[in-house]
Amino acid sequence: MHTLVAVIVGACFVYLLAVFAAFALMLAGSALEHARLAYQARSEDYGAISESHFTIPVSVIAPAYNEEVVIEASVRSLLALDYPEFEIIVVNDGSTDRTLEVLKETFDLEQRELFYRRRFDSRPVRAVYRSRVHPNLIVVDKENGGKADALNAGLNLARLRYICTVDADTVYYPQALLSSLRVPMRDPATVVGVTSQVTISRRPEIGGYARAGTQRVDGNALTDFQLLDYMRAFVNNRIGWSRWNFMLCAVGAFAVWRRDVVEELGGFSGAFTCEDIEFTFRVHRHFRRAGVPYRVVALAESVGRTEGPDSVASLVSQRARWQRVITETVWHYRGMLFNPRYGSVGLVGVPYYVLVEVLAPVFEVLAVAVLPLAWWLGVLDLGEAGLMLVAMALANGVLTNLAVLTYARGPRSYALRDLLHLMGLGVTDLFVYRPVLIYAQARGLIDFLRGDKEWHKFARNKRG
Amino acid sequence: MVPGLRAASIWWASVAAGALYALTALVVIVRRLGFERQRQVLDAVEAGLAAGAAGQDALAAAVASAPLTLLWALGSDASVPRSVHQIIAAALVHRLGPDRLAAVVDRASARSARRIAALRALALTRQVDSWRLLRAALNGSSREVAGATVALLGELEDRRASELLVEALTTGRYPRSRVATALESSAEDIGDLLVPLLSSDDAHVRYWSAMLIRRHDLPGMSGLIEALTTDSNPMVRKAGLYALGRMGTARAAETARRCLGDPVPYVRAYAVRAIAALGVRATLTSVIPLLADRDWWVRTAVKEALERAGADIEHAVIPYLSHPDAFARNGAAEVLQNTGGFERLLTLEASGPSDPQRLVLLEKLASAGGLRMSDGVLQRLPPSAQRRARALLTTVRLSAES
Numbered sequence: 128m129h130t131l132v133a134v135i136v137g138a139c140f141v142y143l144l145a146v147f148a149a150f151a152l153m154l155a156g157s158a159l160e161h162a163r164l165a166y167q168a169r170s171e172d173y174g175a176i177s178e179s180h181f182t183i184p185v186s187v188i189a190p191a192y193n194e195e196v197v198i199e200a201s202v203r204s205l206l207a208l209d210y211p212e213f214e215i216i217v218v219n220d221g222s223t224d225r226t227l228e229v230l231k232e233t234f235d236l237e238q239r240e241l242f243y244r245r246r247f248d249s250r251p252v253r254a255v256y257r258s259r260v261h262p263n264l265i266v267v268d269k270e271n272g273g274k275a276d277a278l279n280a281g282l283n284l285a286r287l288r289y290i291c292t293v294d295a296d297t298v299y300y301p302q303a304l305l306s307s308l309r310v311p312m313r314d315p316a317t318v319v320g321v322t323s324q325v326t327i328s329r330r331p332e333i334g335g336y337a338r339a340g341t342q343r344v345d346g347n348a349l350t351d352f353q354l355l356d357y358m359r360a361f362v363n364n365r366i367g368w369s370r371w372n373f374m375l376c377a378v379g380a381f382a383v384w385r386r387d388v389v390e391e392l393g394g395f396s397g398a399f400t401c402e403d404i405e406f407t408f409r410v411h412r413h414f415r416r417a418g419v420p421y422r423v424v425a426l427a428e429s430v431g432r433t434e435g436p437d438s439v440a441s442l443v444s445q446r447a448r449w450q451r452v453i454t455e456t457v458w459h460y461r462g463m464l465f466n467p468r469y470g471s472v473g474l475v476g477v478p479y480y481v482l483v484e485v486l487a488p489v490f491e492v493l494a495v496a497v498l499p500l501a502w503w504l505g506v507l508d509l510g511e512a513g514l515m516l517v518a519m520a521l522a523n524g525v526l527t528n529l530a531v532l533t534y535a536r537g538p539r540s541y542a543l544r545d546l547l548h549l550m551g552l553g554v555t556d557l558f559v560y561r562p563v564l565i566y567a568q569a570r571g572l573i574d575f576l577r578g579d580k581e582w583h584k585f586a587r588n589k590r591g
Numbered sequence: 592m593v594p595g596l597r598a599a600s601i602w603w604a605s606v607a608a609g610a611l612y613a614l615t616a617l618v619v620i621v622r623r624l625g626f627e628r629q630r631q632v633l634d635a636v637e638a639g640l641a642a643g644a645a646g647q648d649a650l651a652a653a654v655a656s657a658p659l660t661l662l663w664a665l666g667s668d669a670s671v672p673r674s675v676h677q678i679i680a681a682a683l684v685h686r687l688g689p690d691r692l693a694a695v696v697d698r699a700s701a702r703s704a705r706r707i708a709a710l711r712a713l714a715l716t717r718q719v720d721s722w723r724l725l726r727a728a729l730n731g732s733s734r735e736v737a738g739a740t741v742a743l744l745g746e747l748e749d750r751r752a753s754e755l756l757v758e759a760l761t762t763g764r765y766p767r768s769r770v771a772t773a774l775e776s777s778a779e780d781i782g783d784l785l786v787p788l789l790s791s792d793d794a795h796v797r798y799w800s801a802m803l804i805r806r807h808d809l810p811g812m813s814g815l816i817e818a819l820t821t822d823s824n825p826m827v828r829k830a831g832l833y834a835l836g837r838m839g840t841a842r843a844a845e846t847a848r849r850c851l852g853d854p855v856p857y858v859r860a861y862a863v864r865a866i867a868a869l870g871v872r873a874t875l876t877s878v879i880p881l882l883a884d885r886d887w888w889v890r891t892a893v894k895e896a897l898e899r900a901g902a903d904i905e906h907a908v909i910p911y912l913s914h915p916d917a918f919a920r921n922g923a924a925e926v927l928q929n930t931g932g933f934e935r936l937l938t939l940e941a942s943g944p945s946d947p948q949r950l951v952l953l954e955k956l957a958s959a960g961g962l963r964m965s966d967g968v969l970q971r972l973p974p975s976a977q978r979r980a981r982a983l984l985t986t987v988r989l990s991a992e993s
Contacts, residue, residue, distance in 0.1 A: 163735070166703050166704065166735040167734075167735060167738060169667060169668050169669060169670070169704075170667070170669050170707060170735060170738050170739035170742060171669055171738070171742065172669055172742035172745060172746070172772075172773070172776070173669070173670070174776075175742065175745055175772050175773060175775070175776040176772060178776065179771075179772040179775055179776070180775065180802075181768050181771050181772050181775065181802065182772075237967065237970065237971055238963070238966060238967035238970055239928065239929070239964075239967055240924075240925065240928060240960055240961060240963045240964035240967055241925065242918075242921040242922060242924075242925050243887075244887040254963060254966075254967075255963075286891060312766075312768055312769070313738075313766045313768070313769060314766060315768070339626075339630070340626060340627065340630060508598070511598050511601050514601050514602060514605050515601050515604075515605075517605050518601065518604045518605035518608045519608075521605065521608035521609050521611070521612045522608045522611075522612075524608075524612040525608065525611045525612050525615050528612065528615035528616050528618075528619055529615055531619055532615065532618060532619050532622065543620070543623050543624075543627075546619055546620070546623055547620075550616050550619060554612065
């Protein structure tokens with residue numbers, strides 16, 4: 128018994144070291160890539176691009192399911208995008224609330240029949256509406272079929288050369304398209320996808336795009352922990368993945384794809400709980416197999432604010448789904464793991480996912496379960512274990528500080544006192560926020576093993 | 592203790608993590624304060640500029656007190672207003688002198704931000720050596736510096752800047768789309784620089800010169816543009832049609848009409864767009880048969896062109912409601928829906944004496960447009976006409992089905 132517990136504790140410790148080493152490696156890549164992207168962004172003449180005839184036109188597709196609270200603000204923000212040519216296709220995916228009514232009333236919609244190419248399967252479309260006041264706004268009303276299905280319905284109507292998939296619970300900043308599309312505009316033959324990051328708020332519809340240095344955090348501890356989590360995920364990981372071209376998750380809240388690639392790959396798959404990670408994996412597999420040069424790029428600019436759950440129950444539901452989606456996707460594409468045919472994706476990207484995401488709940492639950500036993504058996508000294516936790520919390524704080532430093536030009540975005548608040552939260556993350564995530568991830572893993580494929584949309588935060 | 596781990600190691604790991612945490616927090620705070628200072632200088636310069644002559648002293652004081660690192664940062668940032676850039680450029684030249692700035696630009700190992708700021712300072716203050724440096728930066732190995740140079744050249748409003756950009760368009764060392772954007776934003780007349788490129792051996796050069804030439808009208812150019820529409824490369828044919836639609840040369844409509852039969856779908860779509868842009872009604876009718884094109888992009892381009900023409904074109908579209916091809920019938924109905932023709936016919940029939948010819952037409956429209964189109968049209972009618980129109984549509988639908 129004593130030996131078994133000692134082995135488990137040792138394995139957990141080795142896992143922890145491996146995760147921190149992986150984080151450090153990604154952080155190094157992120158820092159280099161971020162510096163390159165920052166130079167590139169600073170030298171862009173956005174004024175010229177936003178007025179140019181040569182700026183690539185984009186179809187923005189926003190699937191919406193029961194978004195009556197935030198849909199108006201979200202669509203208004205999309206209409207206000209600073210971009211020369213784009214269309215917005217909002218797909219009402221059989222909402223059971225007033226989403227469609229809000230859209231009809233707010234944007235003066237009228238029903239129009241459009242004959243389009245049904246290139247992708249989707250649940251039946253009930254009606255198509257055009258706005259009398261915004262010629263570039265189309266609303267598709269269809270039977271409920273899930274997010275991938277709604278995206279495919281939108282794709283059928285999309286007319287332009289690039290597709291931008293967005294979420295209808297997110298409020299976008301005016302520069303979102305311009306700051307992202309500048310990358311494929313430089314190299315349209317190679318850059319097939321671009322993703323960027325979003326910030327988080329309890330009520331994204333409130334507040335505009337704050338002047339640099341005056342942006343405020345939400346102030347709710349749970350939301351701010353999520354903000355830090357997003358920062359670490361985007362900055363410390365995804366920008367590094369992008370540098371070595373294994374950017375395996377173009378987020379559903381904002382991803383730009385070259386239309387011909389989406390068409391060639393048959394659109395988004397409804398066979399998975401969530402479409403974004405799976406589609407990104409599919410893109411990588413496709414191009415690696417074909418041996419064609421390509422890039423999927425993650426950018427450091429924040430493109431909007433999305434709604435983050437403000438209750439622990441909602442957060443657990445959301446994160447359990449994310450864990451399930453990751454595990455589902457990695458399991459489906461397990462053939463790429465350590466497979467040299469897929470280059471950096473197979474040799475680094477997928478193993479990284481397995482190490483940091485898929486195995487995390489296993490080791491975390493194991494550690495939580497075995498540590499009291501180890502102390503009782505005398506395998507673990509309580510004082511030293513406590514000190515180790517402090518070291519881990521501080522290391523986590525370092526990762527947080529580095530994310531704050533680079534995130535959306537972090538020090539330039541947030542007010543100084545908010546920066547101090549975020550850096551303070553970073554060290555408490557391990558004791559306050561991480562246990563919730565451990566529980567959610569474990570639940571997600573169990574849901575995956577049970578074959579659960581439901582979305583489990585978290586209840587919208589209460590509005591005053 | 593943790594198996595295999597000594598207590599001292601854990602202690603030292605904690606101390607190291609704590610020190611790193613404090614250090615990174617300090618860096619965040621210092622960077623934030625640095626940004627605060629940068630913003631203060633920027634605000635002071637902008638306020639000084641806004642105040643005109645009265646603000647000159649404050650402006651000079653703000654720039655004089657700014658540390659050099661801050662001037663480098665502001666000088667390399669394209670989002671800083673042009674007027675502020677001019678002040679920063681003058682300050683950099685004053686403090687370091689043109690020779691030292693040129694040395695910074697020449698030094699490939701220098702930070703990109705500094706090289707960009709120095710280049711901008713030399714170019715904005717029109718230093719003699721700046722053109723050599725701009726050309727070198729454009730052709731240098733640093734993509735960041737080359738990119739900033741392209742944007743800078745677009746701002747300069749100088750013939751020599753345009754010549755350098757046209758040179759960059761030819762060599763293709765930097766993405767041509769970006770060079771084209773910079774050339775497009777320049778007010779300089781560069782038609783004479785672009786004309787020779789229209790007959791370049793490189794298809795990319797022919798393509799971009801055709802895309803750019805639309806706002807420059809020179810003698811003999813129309814013939815060159817028309818020749819591009821028969822180019823072996825479809826991208827060039829497309830660009831030729833793009834230019835043709837915007838230039839409106841004498842034989843433009845006829846040339847575009849000939850391209851409606853091009854084997855490449857996107858060339859056909861651009862031919863349709865060119866004809867629509869030219870706005871010659873007689874030629875516009877020639878695009879209507881393409882409502883039955885096998886390619887969706889072409890059909891969409893035709894529908895958009897016809898809808899833009901409005902009620903003028905309706906009579907020519909109506910026969911296509913009986914076309915043997917379902918795409919053409921659907922497309923014709925969609926065009927008549929969006930020009931308001933369907934609504935007008937239904938209102939007339941519902942509010943006045945019945946016309947047999949109109950009824951036949953409504954029957955064809957209802958059949959080609961389908962139930963959802965009829966429902967949509969009904970919803971748009973005034974409430975007073977809706978009841979009668981609904982009954983009428985039910986009758987014509989039944990008649991169409993039988």
